[in-house]
Amino acid sequence: MPPVQDPHRAPESHADNWLETVVRNAENARWCTRPFCTTCGCQEFRRAYWSGAATRAGLPVRFQAPQHPRRVFEDCSANDQRLLVQALIQGLRRVSAEWSSSDAIRTVLVDLQSCGLDHAHAAELLQQLRGTPAGVGMMLMREHAERRLERRLRHEQFNSAPAIEERERLRREQAAQRHATRQTHARQRGQERLQLLASLAKLPMPDRLACLARDESIRLDMVMDAVLAVQQADLAGLGHAEAAALVERIGERGGGWARLRRLLEQRLATEW
Ligand SMILES: [Zn+2]
Incomplete structure:
Protein backbone atom coordinates (compact mmCIF):
# COMPACT_ATOMS: atom_id res chain seq x y z
CA MET A 1 0.00 0.00 0.00
CA PRO A 2 1.27 3.51 -0.75
CA PRO A 3 2.10 5.65 2.28
CA VAL A 4 -0.85 7.55 3.74
CA GLN A 5 -0.75 11.27 3.00
CA ASP A 6 -0.08 13.46 6.01
CA PRO A 7 -3.06 15.82 6.14
CA HIS A 8 -1.01 18.45 8.01
CA ARG A 9 1.57 18.64 5.30
CA ALA A 10 1.66 21.88 3.33
CA PRO A 11 -0.17 21.72 -0.01
CA GLU A 12 2.02 20.32 -2.73
CA SER A 13 3.83 23.11 -4.50
CA HIS A 14 4.38 23.18 -8.22
CA ALA A 15 8.08 23.69 -7.58
CA ASP A 16 8.89 20.02 -8.14
CA ASN A 17 6.40 19.14 -10.82
CA TRP A 18 8.99 16.97 -12.52
CA LEU A 19 6.39 15.21 -14.65
CA GLU A 20 5.24 18.52 -16.08
CA THR A 21 8.88 19.28 -16.88
CA VAL A 22 9.10 15.95 -18.75
CA VAL A 23 5.92 16.85 -20.62
CA ARG A 24 7.26 20.31 -21.52
CA ASN A 25 10.56 18.81 -22.68
CA ALA A 26 8.69 16.26 -24.78
CA GLU A 27 6.72 19.09 -26.33
CA ASN A 28 9.89 21.08 -27.09
CA ALA A 29 11.68 18.04 -28.48
CA ARG A 30 8.55 17.18 -30.52
CA TRP A 31 8.41 13.66 -29.15
CA CYS A 32 5.29 11.72 -29.97
CA THR A 33 2.91 11.72 -26.99
CA ARG A 34 -0.17 10.44 -28.79
CA PRO A 35 -2.12 7.97 -26.61
CA PHE A 36 -2.14 4.45 -28.04
CA CYS A 37 0.31 5.47 -30.79
CA THR A 38 0.86 2.30 -32.78
CA THR A 39 3.74 3.75 -34.79
CA CYS A 40 6.28 4.59 -32.10
CA GLY A 41 4.48 3.68 -28.86
CA CYS A 42 5.62 7.10 -27.54
CA GLN A 43 8.86 5.37 -26.54
CA GLU A 44 10.99 8.49 -25.99
CA PHE A 45 8.36 10.11 -23.87
CA ARG A 46 7.52 6.99 -21.89
CA ARG A 47 11.13 6.21 -21.23
CA ALA A 48 11.53 9.76 -19.91
CA TYR A 49 8.67 9.68 -17.40
CA TRP A 50 9.20 6.11 -16.21
CA SER A 51 12.88 6.99 -15.70
CA GLY A 52 11.79 10.14 -13.85
CA ALA A 53 9.52 8.03 -11.66
CA ALA A 54 12.37 5.58 -10.99
CA THR A 55 14.68 8.42 -9.98
CA ARG A 56 12.07 9.82 -7.59
CA ALA A 57 11.45 6.34 -6.17
CA GLY A 58 15.19 5.85 -5.63
CA LEU A 59 15.28 2.91 -8.02
CA PRO A 60 17.88 2.22 -10.69
CA VAL A 61 16.87 3.59 -14.08
CA ARG A 62 16.62 0.65 -16.42
CA PHE A 63 13.93 1.54 -18.90
CA GLN A 64 15.67 1.47 -22.22
CA ALA A 65 12.70 0.97 -24.49
CA PRO A 66 9.47 0.09 -22.74
CA GLN A 67 7.46 -1.13 -25.71
CA HIS A 68 4.45 -2.10 -23.72
CA PRO A 69 3.46 -0.84 -20.26
CA ARG A 70 3.76 -4.33 -18.80
CA ARG A 71 7.37 -4.46 -19.94
CA VAL A 72 8.09 -1.55 -17.61
CA PHE A 73 7.50 -3.86 -14.69
CA GLU A 74 9.56 -6.75 -15.96
CA ASP A 75 12.25 -7.70 -13.46
CA CYS A 76 10.57 -5.38 -10.95
CA SER A 77 9.65 -6.68 -7.51
CA ALA A 78 6.07 -6.03 -6.41
CA ASN A 79 7.39 -3.46 -3.99
CA ASP A 80 9.40 -1.62 -6.65
CA GLN A 81 6.30 -1.61 -8.87
CA ARG A 82 4.35 0.10 -6.12
CA LEU A 83 7.14 2.64 -5.59
CA LEU A 84 7.26 3.40 -9.32
CA VAL A 85 3.50 3.85 -9.58
CA GLN A 86 3.49 5.94 -6.43
CA ALA A 87 6.23 8.22 -7.80
CA LEU A 88 4.33 8.67 -11.05
CA ILE A 89 1.14 9.46 -9.15
CA GLN A 90 2.99 12.06 -7.09
CA GLY A 91 4.11 13.59 -10.36
CA LEU A 92 0.56 13.54 -11.72
CA ARG A 93 -0.78 15.21 -8.58
CA ARG A 94 1.40 18.23 -9.31
CA VAL A 95 0.48 18.56 -12.98
CA SER A 96 -1.28 21.87 -13.59
CA ALA A 97 -4.63 22.25 -15.34
CA GLU A 98 -2.81 23.57 -18.38
CA TRP A 99 -1.52 20.07 -19.13
CA SER A 100 -4.04 17.85 -17.39
CA SER A 101 -5.99 17.01 -20.54
CA SER A 102 -3.04 17.05 -22.92
CA ASP A 103 -2.20 14.03 -25.06
CA ALA A 104 0.95 13.57 -23.00
CA ILE A 105 -0.85 13.30 -19.65
CA ARG A 106 -3.48 11.05 -21.22
CA THR A 107 -0.67 8.78 -22.39
CA VAL A 108 0.70 8.69 -18.83
CA LEU A 109 -2.76 7.87 -17.46
CA VAL A 110 -3.36 5.15 -20.05
CA ASP A 111 0.06 3.73 -19.21
CA LEU A 112 -0.75 3.70 -15.50
CA GLN A 113 -4.11 2.07 -16.02
CA SER A 114 -2.81 -0.61 -18.32
CA CYS A 115 0.52 -1.38 -16.68
CA GLY A 116 -0.87 -4.36 -14.83
CA LEU A 117 -2.47 -2.75 -11.79
CA ASP A 118 -5.23 -4.85 -10.33
CA HIS A 119 -8.72 -3.41 -10.05
CA ALA A 120 -8.38 -2.29 -6.41
CA HIS A 121 -5.08 -0.64 -7.16
CA ALA A 122 -6.57 1.20 -10.16
CA ALA A 123 -9.45 2.48 -8.01
CA GLU A 124 -6.92 3.64 -5.43
CA LEU A 125 -5.09 5.47 -8.20
CA LEU A 126 -8.22 7.42 -9.04
CA GLN A 127 -8.72 8.10 -5.34
CA GLN A 128 -5.23 9.56 -5.02
CA LEU A 129 -5.71 11.82 -8.01
CA ARG A 130 -9.08 13.06 -6.79
CA GLY A 131 -9.34 16.84 -6.78
CA THR A 132 -6.29 17.33 -9.00
CA PRO A 133 -6.40 18.44 -12.64
CA ALA A 134 -4.95 15.08 -13.68
CA GLY A 135 -7.70 13.35 -11.68
CA VAL A 136 -10.32 15.28 -13.63
CA GLY A 137 -8.56 14.31 -16.85
CA MET A 138 -8.59 10.67 -15.78
CA MET A 139 -12.27 10.78 -14.86
CA LEU A 140 -13.07 12.21 -18.29
CA MET A 141 -11.02 9.47 -19.93
CA ARG A 142 -12.83 6.78 -17.96
CA GLU A 143 -16.22 8.23 -18.81
CA HIS A 144 -15.22 8.41 -22.44
CA ALA A 145 -14.05 4.77 -22.34
CA GLU A 146 -17.28 3.70 -20.64
CA ARG A 147 -19.40 5.50 -23.22
CA ARG A 148 -17.39 3.85 -25.98
CA LEU A 149 -17.86 0.45 -24.41
CA GLU A 150 -21.57 1.13 -24.01
CA ARG A 151 -21.87 2.20 -27.65
CA ARG A 152 -19.99 -0.91 -28.74
CA LEU A 153 -22.23 -3.18 -26.66
CA ARG A 154 -25.34 -1.49 -28.08
CA HIS A 155 -23.93 -1.88 -31.58
CA GLU A 156 -23.15 -5.55 -30.97
CA GLN A 157 -26.57 -6.09 -29.46
CA PHE A 158 -28.24 -4.42 -32.46
CA ASN A 159 -26.31 -6.63 -34.86
CA SER A 160 -26.66 -9.85 -32.87
CA ALA A 161 -28.39 -12.80 -34.53
CA PRO A 162 -31.45 -12.75 -32.20
CA ALA A 163 -31.94 -8.98 -32.69
CA ILE A 164 -31.70 -9.32 -36.47
CA GLU A 165 -34.08 -12.29 -36.37
CA GLU A 166 -36.54 -10.33 -34.20
CA ARG A 167 -36.47 -7.32 -36.56
CA GLU A 168 -37.01 -9.67 -39.52
CA ARG A 169 -39.92 -11.36 -37.69
CA LEU A 170 -41.49 -7.95 -36.97
CA ARG A 171 -41.03 -6.91 -40.60
CA ARG A 172 -42.75 -10.09 -41.82
CA GLU A 173 -45.54 -9.64 -39.28
CA GLN A 174 -46.16 -6.06 -40.39
CA ALA A 175 -46.09 -7.05 -44.06
CA ALA A 176 -48.63 -9.81 -43.37
CA GLN A 177 -50.77 -7.31 -41.46
CA ARG A 178 -50.66 -4.81 -44.34
CA HIS A 179 -51.53 -7.60 -46.79
CA ALA A 180 -54.52 -8.67 -44.65
CA THR A 181 -55.70 -5.05 -44.43
CA ARG A 182 -55.43 -4.63 -48.19
CA GLN A 183 -57.42 -7.82 -48.69
CA THR A 184 -60.12 -6.68 -46.26
CA HIS A 185 -60.42 -3.36 -48.07
CA ALA A 186 -60.57 -5.12 -51.43
CA ARG A 187 -63.36 -7.38 -50.14
CA GLN A 188 -65.26 -4.36 -48.78
CA ARG A 189 -64.89 -2.54 -52.11
CA GLY A 190 -66.11 -5.69 -53.93
CA GLN A 191 -69.20 -5.87 -51.74
CA GLU A 192 -69.92 -2.16 -52.14
CA ARG A 193 -69.58 -2.54 -55.89
CA LEU A 194 -72.05 -5.43 -56.00
CA GLN A 195 -74.55 -3.47 -53.89
CA LEU A 196 -74.13 -0.42 -56.12
CA LEU A 197 -74.59 -2.49 -59.29
CA ALA A 198 -77.68 -4.16 -57.79
CA SER A 199 -79.27 -0.82 -56.93
CA LEU A 200 -78.41 0.63 -60.37
CA ALA A 201 -79.85 -2.47 -62.05
CA LYS A 202 -83.23 -1.68 -60.48
CA LEU A 203 -83.34 1.66 -62.33
CA PRO A 204 -84.52 1.96 -65.98
CA MET A 205 -81.52 2.77 -68.22
CA PRO A 206 -82.29 6.53 -68.69
CA ASP A 207 -82.59 7.01 -64.89
CA ARG A 208 -79.49 4.94 -64.41
CA LEU A 209 -77.51 7.20 -66.76
CA ALA A 210 -78.93 10.33 -65.08
CA CYS A 211 -77.86 8.92 -61.74
CA LEU A 212 -74.29 8.35 -62.99
CA ALA A 213 -74.23 11.87 -64.47
CA ARG A 214 -75.32 13.53 -61.20
CA ASP A 215 -73.85 11.41 -58.42
CA GLU A 216 -70.13 12.06 -58.34
CA SER A 217 -69.71 9.78 -55.33
CA ILE A 218 -70.20 6.80 -57.64
CA ARG A 219 -66.84 5.74 -59.07
CA LEU A 220 -67.55 5.05 -62.74
CA ASP A 221 -64.78 2.43 -62.93
CA MET A 222 -66.76 0.27 -60.50
CA VAL A 223 -70.02 0.26 -62.46
CA MET A 224 -69.04 -0.46 -66.05
CA ASP A 225 -71.39 -3.45 -66.09
CA ALA A 226 -74.37 -1.15 -65.44
CA VAL A 227 -74.04 0.62 -68.81
CA LEU A 228 -72.88 -2.20 -71.10
CA ARG A 261 -69.51 8.66 -74.80
CA ARG A 262 -69.85 8.40 -78.60
CA LEU A 263 -73.58 7.67 -78.23
CA LEU A 264 -73.95 10.66 -75.91
CA GLU A 265 -71.99 12.93 -78.27
CA GLN A 266 -74.18 11.84 -81.20
CA ARG A 267 -77.22 12.60 -79.09
CA LEU A 268 -75.82 16.01 -78.09
CA ALA A 269 -75.07 16.81 -81.76
CA THR A 270 -78.70 16.30 -82.81
CA GLU A 271 -81.50 18.76 -82.30
CA TRP A 272 -82.54 18.57 -78.64
ZN1 LIG B 1 4.00 7.91 -32.06
Whole structure:
Protein backbone atom coordinates (compact mmCIF):
# COMPACT_ATOMS: atom_id res chain seq x y z
CA MET A 1 0.00 0.00 0.00
CA PRO A 2 1.27 3.51 -0.75
CA PRO A 3 2.10 5.65 2.28
CA VAL A 4 -0.85 7.55 3.74
CA GLN A 5 -0.75 11.27 3.00
CA ASP A 6 -0.08 13.46 6.01
CA PRO A 7 -3.06 15.82 6.14
CA HIS A 8 -1.01 18.45 8.01
CA ARG A 9 1.57 18.64 5.30
CA ALA A 10 1.66 21.88 3.33
CA PRO A 11 -0.17 21.72 -0.01
CA GLU A 12 2.02 20.32 -2.73
CA SER A 13 3.83 23.11 -4.50
CA HIS A 14 4.38 23.18 -8.22
CA ALA A 15 8.08 23.69 -7.58
CA ASP A 16 8.89 20.02 -8.14
CA ASN A 17 6.40 19.14 -10.82
CA TRP A 18 8.99 16.97 -12.52
CA LEU A 19 6.39 15.21 -14.65
CA GLU A 20 5.24 18.52 -16.08
CA THR A 21 8.88 19.28 -16.88
CA VAL A 22 9.10 15.95 -18.75
CA VAL A 23 5.92 16.85 -20.62
CA ARG A 24 7.26 20.31 -21.52
CA ASN A 25 10.56 18.81 -22.68
CA ALA A 26 8.69 16.26 -24.78
CA GLU A 27 6.72 19.09 -26.33
CA ASN A 28 9.89 21.08 -27.09
CA ALA A 29 11.68 18.04 -28.48
CA ARG A 30 8.55 17.18 -30.52
CA TRP A 31 8.41 13.66 -29.15
CA CYS A 32 5.29 11.72 -29.97
CA THR A 33 2.91 11.72 -26.99
CA ARG A 34 -0.17 10.44 -28.79
CA PRO A 35 -2.12 7.97 -26.61
CA PHE A 36 -2.14 4.45 -28.04
CA CYS A 37 0.31 5.47 -30.79
CA THR A 38 0.86 2.30 -32.78
CA THR A 39 3.74 3.75 -34.79
CA CYS A 40 6.28 4.59 -32.10
CA GLY A 41 4.48 3.68 -28.86
CA CYS A 42 5.62 7.10 -27.54
CA GLN A 43 8.86 5.37 -26.54
CA GLU A 44 10.99 8.49 -25.99
CA PHE A 45 8.36 10.11 -23.87
CA ARG A 46 7.52 6.99 -21.89
CA ARG A 47 11.13 6.21 -21.23
CA ALA A 48 11.53 9.76 -19.91
CA TYR A 49 8.67 9.68 -17.40
CA TRP A 50 9.20 6.11 -16.21
CA SER A 51 12.88 6.99 -15.70
CA GLY A 52 11.79 10.14 -13.85
CA ALA A 53 9.52 8.03 -11.66
CA ALA A 54 12.37 5.58 -10.99
CA THR A 55 14.68 8.42 -9.98
CA ARG A 56 12.07 9.82 -7.59
CA ALA A 57 11.45 6.34 -6.17
CA GLY A 58 15.19 5.85 -5.63
CA LEU A 59 15.28 2.91 -8.02
CA PRO A 60 17.88 2.22 -10.69
CA VAL A 61 16.87 3.59 -14.08
CA ARG A 62 16.62 0.65 -16.42
CA PHE A 63 13.93 1.54 -18.90
CA GLN A 64 15.67 1.47 -22.22
CA ALA A 65 12.70 0.97 -24.49
CA PRO A 66 9.47 0.09 -22.74
CA GLN A 67 7.46 -1.13 -25.71
CA HIS A 68 4.45 -2.10 -23.72
CA PRO A 69 3.46 -0.84 -20.26
CA ARG A 70 3.76 -4.33 -18.80
CA ARG A 71 7.37 -4.46 -19.94
CA VAL A 72 8.09 -1.55 -17.61
CA PHE A 73 7.50 -3.86 -14.69
CA GLU A 74 9.56 -6.75 -15.96
CA ASP A 75 12.25 -7.70 -13.46
CA CYS A 76 10.57 -5.38 -10.95
CA SER A 77 9.65 -6.68 -7.51
CA ALA A 78 6.07 -6.03 -6.41
CA ASN A 79 7.39 -3.46 -3.99
CA ASP A 80 9.40 -1.62 -6.65
CA GLN A 81 6.30 -1.61 -8.87
CA ARG A 82 4.35 0.10 -6.12
CA LEU A 83 7.14 2.64 -5.59
CA LEU A 84 7.26 3.40 -9.32
CA VAL A 85 3.50 3.85 -9.58
CA GLN A 86 3.49 5.94 -6.43
CA ALA A 87 6.23 8.22 -7.80
CA LEU A 88 4.33 8.67 -11.05
CA ILE A 89 1.14 9.46 -9.15
CA GLN A 90 2.99 12.06 -7.09
CA GLY A 91 4.11 13.59 -10.36
CA LEU A 92 0.56 13.54 -11.72
CA ARG A 93 -0.78 15.21 -8.58
CA ARG A 94 1.40 18.23 -9.31
CA VAL A 95 0.48 18.56 -12.98
CA SER A 96 -1.28 21.87 -13.59
CA ALA A 97 -4.63 22.25 -15.34
CA GLU A 98 -2.81 23.57 -18.38
CA TRP A 99 -1.52 20.07 -19.13
CA SER A 100 -4.04 17.85 -17.39
CA SER A 101 -5.99 17.01 -20.54
CA SER A 102 -3.04 17.05 -22.92
CA ASP A 103 -2.20 14.03 -25.06
CA ALA A 104 0.95 13.57 -23.00
CA ILE A 105 -0.85 13.30 -19.65
CA ARG A 106 -3.48 11.05 -21.22
CA THR A 107 -0.67 8.78 -22.39
CA VAL A 108 0.70 8.69 -18.83
CA LEU A 109 -2.76 7.87 -17.46
CA VAL A 110 -3.36 5.15 -20.05
CA ASP A 111 0.06 3.73 -19.21
CA LEU A 112 -0.75 3.70 -15.50
CA GLN A 113 -4.11 2.07 -16.02
CA SER A 114 -2.81 -0.61 -18.32
CA CYS A 115 0.52 -1.38 -16.68
CA GLY A 116 -0.87 -4.36 -14.83
CA LEU A 117 -2.47 -2.75 -11.79
CA ASP A 118 -5.23 -4.85 -10.33
CA HIS A 119 -8.72 -3.41 -10.05
CA ALA A 120 -8.38 -2.29 -6.41
CA HIS A 121 -5.08 -0.64 -7.16
CA ALA A 122 -6.57 1.20 -10.16
CA ALA A 123 -9.45 2.48 -8.01
CA GLU A 124 -6.92 3.64 -5.43
CA LEU A 125 -5.09 5.47 -8.20
CA LEU A 126 -8.22 7.42 -9.04
CA GLN A 127 -8.72 8.10 -5.34
CA GLN A 128 -5.23 9.56 -5.02
CA LEU A 129 -5.71 11.82 -8.01
CA ARG A 130 -9.08 13.06 -6.79
CA GLY A 131 -9.34 16.84 -6.78
CA THR A 132 -6.29 17.33 -9.00
CA PRO A 133 -6.40 18.44 -12.64
CA ALA A 134 -4.95 15.08 -13.68
CA GLY A 135 -7.70 13.35 -11.68
CA VAL A 136 -10.32 15.28 -13.63
CA GLY A 137 -8.56 14.31 -16.85
CA MET A 138 -8.59 10.67 -15.78
CA MET A 139 -12.27 10.78 -14.86
CA LEU A 140 -13.07 12.21 -18.29
CA MET A 141 -11.02 9.47 -19.93
CA ARG A 142 -12.83 6.78 -17.96
CA GLU A 143 -16.22 8.23 -18.81
CA HIS A 144 -15.22 8.41 -22.44
CA ALA A 145 -14.05 4.77 -22.34
CA GLU A 146 -17.28 3.70 -20.64
CA ARG A 147 -19.40 5.50 -23.22
CA ARG A 148 -17.39 3.85 -25.98
CA LEU A 149 -17.86 0.45 -24.41
CA GLU A 150 -21.57 1.13 -24.01
CA ARG A 151 -21.87 2.20 -27.65
CA ARG A 152 -19.99 -0.91 -28.74
CA LEU A 153 -22.23 -3.18 -26.66
CA ARG A 154 -25.34 -1.49 -28.08
CA HIS A 155 -23.93 -1.88 -31.58
CA GLU A 156 -23.15 -5.55 -30.97
CA GLN A 157 -26.57 -6.09 -29.46
CA PHE A 158 -28.24 -4.42 -32.46
CA ASN A 159 -26.31 -6.63 -34.86
CA SER A 160 -26.66 -9.85 -32.87
CA ALA A 161 -28.39 -12.80 -34.53
CA PRO A 162 -31.45 -12.75 -32.20
CA ALA A 163 -31.94 -8.98 -32.69
CA ILE A 164 -31.70 -9.32 -36.47
CA GLU A 165 -34.08 -12.29 -36.37
CA GLU A 166 -36.54 -10.33 -34.20
CA ARG A 167 -36.47 -7.32 -36.56
CA GLU A 168 -37.01 -9.67 -39.52
CA ARG A 169 -39.92 -11.36 -37.69
CA LEU A 170 -41.49 -7.95 -36.97
CA ARG A 171 -41.03 -6.91 -40.60
CA ARG A 172 -42.75 -10.09 -41.82
CA GLU A 173 -45.54 -9.64 -39.28
CA GLN A 174 -46.16 -6.06 -40.39
CA ALA A 175 -46.09 -7.05 -44.06
CA ALA A 176 -48.63 -9.81 -43.37
CA GLN A 177 -50.77 -7.31 -41.46
CA ARG A 178 -50.66 -4.81 -44.34
CA HIS A 179 -51.53 -7.60 -46.79
CA ALA A 180 -54.52 -8.67 -44.65
CA THR A 181 -55.70 -5.05 -44.43
CA ARG A 182 -55.43 -4.63 -48.19
CA GLN A 183 -57.42 -7.82 -48.69
CA THR A 184 -60.12 -6.68 -46.26
CA HIS A 185 -60.42 -3.36 -48.07
CA ALA A 186 -60.57 -5.12 -51.43
CA ARG A 187 -63.36 -7.38 -50.14
CA GLN A 188 -65.26 -4.36 -48.78
CA ARG A 189 -64.89 -2.54 -52.11
CA GLY A 190 -66.11 -5.69 -53.93
CA GLN A 191 -69.20 -5.87 -51.74
CA GLU A 192 -69.92 -2.16 -52.14
CA ARG A 193 -69.58 -2.54 -55.89
CA LEU A 194 -72.05 -5.43 -56.00
CA GLN A 195 -74.55 -3.47 -53.89
CA LEU A 196 -74.13 -0.42 -56.12
CA LEU A 197 -74.59 -2.49 -59.29
CA ALA A 198 -77.68 -4.16 -57.79
CA SER A 199 -79.27 -0.82 -56.93
CA LEU A 200 -78.41 0.63 -60.37
CA ALA A 201 -79.85 -2.47 -62.05
CA LYS A 202 -83.23 -1.68 -60.48
CA LEU A 203 -83.34 1.66 -62.33
CA PRO A 204 -84.52 1.96 -65.98
CA MET A 205 -81.52 2.77 -68.22
CA PRO A 206 -82.29 6.53 -68.69
CA ASP A 207 -82.59 7.01 -64.89
CA ARG A 208 -79.49 4.94 -64.41
CA LEU A 209 -77.51 7.20 -66.76
CA ALA A 210 -78.93 10.33 -65.08
CA CYS A 211 -77.86 8.92 -61.74
CA LEU A 212 -74.29 8.35 -62.99
CA ALA A 213 -74.23 11.87 -64.47
CA ARG A 214 -75.32 13.53 -61.20
CA ASP A 215 -73.85 11.41 -58.42
CA GLU A 216 -70.13 12.06 -58.34
CA SER A 217 -69.71 9.78 -55.33
CA ILE A 218 -70.20 6.80 -57.64
CA ARG A 219 -66.84 5.74 -59.07
CA LEU A 220 -67.55 5.05 -62.74
CA ASP A 221 -64.78 2.43 -62.93
CA MET A 222 -66.76 0.27 -60.50
CA VAL A 223 -70.02 0.26 -62.46
CA MET A 224 -69.04 -0.46 -66.05
CA ASP A 225 -71.39 -3.45 -66.09
CA ALA A 226 -74.37 -1.15 -65.44
CA VAL A 227 -74.04 0.62 -68.81
CA LEU A 228 -72.88 -2.20 -71.10
CA ALA A 229 -76.35 -2.72 -72.52
CA VAL A 230 -77.11 0.94 -73.20
CA GLN A 231 -78.75 1.74 -76.57
CA GLN A 232 -79.22 4.99 -78.47
CA ALA A 233 -82.93 4.76 -77.63
CA ASP A 234 -82.13 4.89 -73.91
CA LEU A 235 -80.73 8.38 -74.35
CA ALA A 236 -83.99 9.86 -75.57
CA GLY A 237 -85.20 10.51 -72.04
CA LEU A 238 -81.89 12.01 -70.86
CA GLY A 239 -81.67 15.78 -70.39
CA HIS A 240 -79.06 17.83 -72.31
CA ALA A 241 -77.25 18.94 -69.17
CA GLU A 242 -77.10 15.39 -67.82
CA ALA A 243 -75.77 14.01 -71.12
CA ALA A 244 -73.08 16.72 -71.18
CA ALA A 245 -72.22 16.05 -67.53
CA LEU A 246 -71.89 12.33 -68.21
CA VAL A 247 -69.59 12.97 -71.23
CA GLU A 248 -67.49 15.13 -68.88
CA ARG A 249 -67.38 12.38 -66.26
CA ILE A 250 -66.48 9.64 -68.75
CA GLY A 251 -63.57 11.72 -70.01
CA GLU A 252 -60.94 9.68 -71.82
CA ARG A 253 -62.06 6.29 -70.50
CA GLY A 254 -61.93 3.57 -73.15
CA GLY A 255 -63.92 0.40 -73.92
CA GLY A 256 -67.61 0.42 -73.04
CA TRP A 257 -67.31 3.95 -71.66
CA ALA A 258 -65.91 5.25 -74.95
CA ARG A 259 -68.84 3.63 -76.73
CA LEU A 260 -71.31 5.33 -74.37
CA ARG A 261 -69.51 8.66 -74.80
CA ARG A 262 -69.85 8.40 -78.60
CA LEU A 263 -73.58 7.67 -78.23
CA LEU A 264 -73.95 10.66 -75.91
CA GLU A 265 -71.99 12.93 -78.27
CA GLN A 266 -74.18 11.84 -81.20
CA ARG A 267 -77.22 12.60 -79.09
CA LEU A 268 -75.82 16.01 -78.09
CA ALA A 269 -75.07 16.81 -81.76
CA THR A 270 -78.70 16.30 -82.81
CA GLU A 271 -81.50 18.76 -82.30
CA TRP A 272 -82.54 18.57 -78.64
ZN1 LIG B 1 4.00 7.91 -32.06
